[in-house]
Amino acid sequence: MALLDLKNLSIEYKLSDGKLKAVDDVSLTIDNGDILGLVGESGCGKSTLIKGIINLLPSNGKVTEGEVVFNDEVLNKLSVEDMRKKRWKEISLITQSAMNSLNPVYKVGKQIIEPMIEHDKTPKDEAMKKAEQLFELVGLEKGRLQDYPHQYSGGMKQRAIIAMSLALDPKLIIADEPTTALDVIVQSQILERINMLLNQYDGSMILVTHDISVVAQTCTKVAVMYGGKIIEYGDVNQVLKRPNHPYTMGLKNAFPSLVGDKKELISIEGTPPDLSKEIIGCRFAERCPFVQGKCRKGEIKKTSVKNGYFYCARAEERDELMKQADIPSTWESN
Numbered sequence: 001m002a003l004l005d006l007k008n009l010s011i012e013y014k015l016s017d018g019k020l021k022a023v024d025d026v027s028l029t030i031d032n033g034d035i036l037g038l039v040g041e042s043g044c045g046k047s048t049l050i051k052g053i054i055n056l057l058p059s060n061g062k063v064t065e066g067e068v069v070f071n072d073e074v075l076n077k078l079s080v081e082d083m084r085k086k087r088w089k090e091i092s093l094i095t096q097s098a099m100n101s102l103n104p105v106y107k108v109g110k111q112i113i114e115p116m117i118e119h120d121k122t123p124k125d126e127a128m129k130k131a132e133q134l135f136e137l138v139g140l141e142k143g144r145l146q147d148y149p150h151q152y153s154g155g156m157k158q159r160a161i162i163a164m165s166l167a168l169d170p171k172l173i174i175a176d177e178p179t180t181a182l183d184v185i186v187q188s189q190i191l192e193r194i195n196m197l198l199n200q201y202d203g204s205m206i207l208v209t210h211d212i213s214v215v216a217q218t219c220t221k222v223a224v225m226y227g228g229k230i231i232e233y234g235d236v237n238q239v240l241k242r243p244n245h246p247y248t249m250g251l252k253n254a255f256p257s258l259v260g261d262k263k264e265l266i267s268i269e270g271t272p273p274d275l276s277k278e279i280i281g282c283r284f285a286e287r288c289p290f291v292q293g294k295c296r297k298g299e300i301k302k303t304s305v306k307n308g309y310f311y312c313a314r315a316e317e318r319d320e321l322m323k324q325a326d327i328p329s330t331w332e333s334n
C-alpha cells in the first residue's frame, strides 16, 4: 500500500466570470522513503496540488474529481478538524510564508517543543534535547532556541520552521520551495540533512521546486507539471537522464548540471497556457519545437513506462526528438 496515492485528482477555481482548471487528472503514488520532486514553471498548478492534498484550498477552490488517499484514508473527504489533527504529526507542511507563522510573543524553542509535549507526550527535557538536535540539523546554534522570532533573520526563521516541521517525525513532509530564501550552498546542505533525517525513520517528502538541479540532487521520484497536468512522472534517474516529454527535455537544458561538464543553457521560449481557457490537445504545443498537427487534436494519450508515464503525441519518436532537443538551435523561436 502506498503512503500517498493521488487518483485522477482534478481541482478547479471558481472565477467571477467562469472557472479555471488548475489541476487536471493528476495521478501519482508516494511510498515510505520516497522523495518526490514536483517541478514546473510558475502558475502550472504545483501549489494548488499540494493545497488539495492537505485540504487547504481557498474557498473558491474545489476538488472536482478524484481522491487523495493517505495511509488508506481518503483525505479529501475528511472534516477540517480531522485534517487539522493530521497536520504536523502525519503530514507536515513547510512553505515560504510559514516563517511568518512563528508567534512573536514566544521564544522559538518553546514553539518547537510544545507540539512534541502536546502530541507525543514527550517529557520537556527530552523535547528540548530533540529541539537542539533539530537546530543543529538545520544549522542554527542551540542557544538561539532562547531567542524570540524578531531576533532572527528571514533565513534563520526559515530554518527554524524546517526544524519545527520535523519535530514530530511526520510520515510525509510537503515542502513548497522550502529553502529558496537561503543561498544555494546552504539550500543543498539543508536538503541533504532533511533527507538524512527522513532516512532514519523512512519518512517521505514532496519537494516543490522550479529548479530541476535540486530535484536531481535530492529526489528519488519526479513529477513534471505543466499547465495543470503532470506531463511526465517517474523515477528521477529515468526521467532526468532519459526524459520522454519535450518539456522535460527543455527543462533539463534550461538548468545547469550539478555534475559533469558545463554546457550552454537553453531557455524555452514563450509562456505556459492560460488555464481559464479550454485547452485542446497537448498543452505544451504552443512552445514545443516538435509540434505537429496531431499534437493539437483531442486528448493526448498517456504512455506508460517503468514506474511512470508521460503524455506526448509523438511518443514513438522519442529517441529522435531527444537527439534534436540536445541541439540549441532546436529551441530557437519556432
Ligand SMILES: Nc1ncnc2c1ncn2[C@@H]1O[C@H](COP(=O)(O)OP(=O)(O)OP(=O)(O)O)[C@@H](O)[C@H]1O
Binding pocket: 013, 014, 015, 020, 022, 040, 041, 042, 043, 044, 045, 046, 047, 048, 049, 058, 060, 061, 275
Ligand atoms: N485562489 C485562486 N483563485 C483563482 N485562481 C487561482 C487561485 N490560486 C491560483 N490560481 C490560478 O491557478 C493556476 C495555478 O496556480 P498555482 O499557484 O497552483 O501554480 P504554481 O505552479 O504553484 O505557481 P508558483 O510557482 O508561482 O507558486 C494559476 O493559473 C493561478 O493563477
